[in-house]
Amino acid sequence: MDQKNNCRSILSGANGFYFPKIIMIHQFKMNGLNVVIDAASGSIHCVDDLAYDIIELSASQNKEAIINEMLRRYCGVSGIDEEAIREVLTDIESLMEAGKLFAPDLYENLAEDHFASQTVVKALCLHTSHSCNLNCGYCFAGQGGYHGERELMPLEVSRKAIDFLIENSGSRINLEVDFFGGEPLMNWEVVKKTVEYARSIEKEFNKNFRFTLTTNGVLLDKDVIEFSNREMDNVVLSLDGRKEIHDRLRQTMNGKGSYDMVVPKFKELVEARNGIGYYIRGTYTHYNPDFLKDILHMADLGFAELSMEPVVCKPDEPYALTEDDLEELFAQYEMLAVEMIKRKKQGEGFNFYHFMIDLTGGPCIYKRISGCGSGTEYLAVTPGGDLYPCHQFVGEPEYRMGSLWEGITNENLQDEFRRSNVYSKPECRDCWARIYCSGGCAANAYHATGTINGVYEYSCKLFKKRLECAIMIKVAESFCDEN
Secondary structure (H helix, E strand, C coil): CCCCCCEEEEECCCCCCCCCCCCCEEEEEECCEEEEEECCCCEEEEECHHHHHHHHHHCCCCHHHHHHHHHHHCCCCCCCCHHHHHHHHHHHHHHHHCCCCCCCCCCHHHHHHHHHCCCCCCEEEEECEECCCECCCCCCCCCCCCCCCCEECCHHHHHHHHHHHHHCCCCCCEEEEEEECCCHHHHHHHHHHHHHHHHHHCCCCCCEEEEEEEECCCCCCHHHHHHHHHHEEEEEEECCCCHHHHHHHCEECCCCECHHHHHHHHHHHHHHCCCCCEEEEEEECCCCCCCHHHHHHHHHCCCCEEEEEECCCCCCCCCCCCHHHHHHHHHHHHHHHHHHHHHHHCCCCCEEHHHCCCCCCCCCHHHHHHCCCECCCEEEECCCCEEECCHHHCCCHHHCCEECCCEECCHHHHHHHHHCCCCCCHHHHCCCCHHHHCCCCHHHHHHHHCCCCCCCHHHHHHHHHHHHHHHHHHHHHHHHHHC
C-alpha cells in the first residue's frame, strides 16, 4: 500500500504530552490495512508495517532496544535502515505530544459527575401488546408474553405513559416512544390513538415526539403502512434472512414459516417510505453462523438498512451460539465489511447497523461512559403500567422500578443503573473498546452473570470484532475520498 507517511492519523483526539501508567492501544490488521487505535483520545491511525511494529513495542521497550529489534526484523528490506526507524520514532513522539497516541484516560472522574447529575426520562418503550401471532423459538419474551399472562395495553395506560414522559422529561424537547411487544400490531388502534394523543399535546408542552414501531409484519396492511409512513420516524421489521433460515424459528402458531407472508409486505412498506427511516432486523443463531449469506440475501431483496443480532438465550438451547462458532462469526463480519466496501464502490451500498459509527461527532462523553440510559433515561412500560429498566427486564420482579401512577419507587435500583458504567466494571476499565461499547448491554450482563455490572464475555468478543470492522471501513473510505 502506497502511503506518504509511516504513521497517518485518520482521526485526532485530545492535546497534551503525557506518560501514562496504563497504555490503551489496540492494533489490528484487516483488508490490507494496519490500524492503530488510541483508546483514550479516540485517535485512529493507519500505518505501514514498520510503524505498526514499532508502536507495538513502544509501550514496553526503550528506543535503542526498538531500533535493534527493527534492524533485526527488517534486515535486508529495502528502504528500512536505522535512519528510517528513527524517523518513525520521531513521528510517534510527535503524536504522543499531540495527545493522539499513548494518551492517558481523562474521563474517569466524569463517571461520578454523571451519577451526581439529575437525569430526566427521554424515552419510553411501550409494551402495547404482551401477545404475539408468531411462535419464534428464540424469543426472549416467551413468544411475546414475557412468561406471564397475555394482555394488551389499554388506551388509558398508553395515554398515561405519554403524560408520564412529558412530566419527567424536564426541559428536554425531543422525546422518543417505541411501540413494542409482543406484536404491537395486535393492538393497532391503541397505537394509533396514542400517537394522535401525543401529537395533540406536544406543542402545548414544547415537546417533539419521535415514534418507532417494531413489527414481525404479519398484520401489516395498507392502513398500517400509510399511518406508519406518516407518523413513525422509524420502523423496525423482523426478518432473519434466507427463507429456510427465517422459517426455521420464526413460525406461526400452526408451525408454518412466515417468510412468504411478510417479505412482500416489508417491500411495500419500505418502497412507500422511499427507503428511509426503517431497519430490517434479523437474529442469527447456531443454525446460521454463516449469517453473511442472510445479510446479502436481504440486501439483494432491495433492503439497504440492515441489522443482524446474535441470539441471546440459555446455553443449553440447540440454537445457542457456542465458543466453537466464534471463529466463523469473526470471519463473517470481516467478509461483510469487505463486501460492503466493494458494493459501495459499485453503487450498490447498504448500511449495517453494527458498523455505523461516527468518529468525528457521535455521542457525548457522558453517553459513551454510561451507555444506553436504561433504568434512568429510558424505561419500559408494561400493559398494566409497571415500569422496568428496559424491555429485556420485563417479567423480572426484582427489576420492577415503579409504575406510571406511583412514579419511580425503587430508587435504589435506579441508582444502581445510574452508577453502572465502564468504570464500575473491572473488565471494562482497561478495555480498549470501552468508549465505543459504553459497557455493553445491562440486560445481557444480568442474564449472563446475575448482575448488571457483570460482563457478558461472548457479546464483548463479538462487539470488538464488529468495531474493528467498522473502523476498517472508515479507514478504507478515508483513502478512497483522497484518491
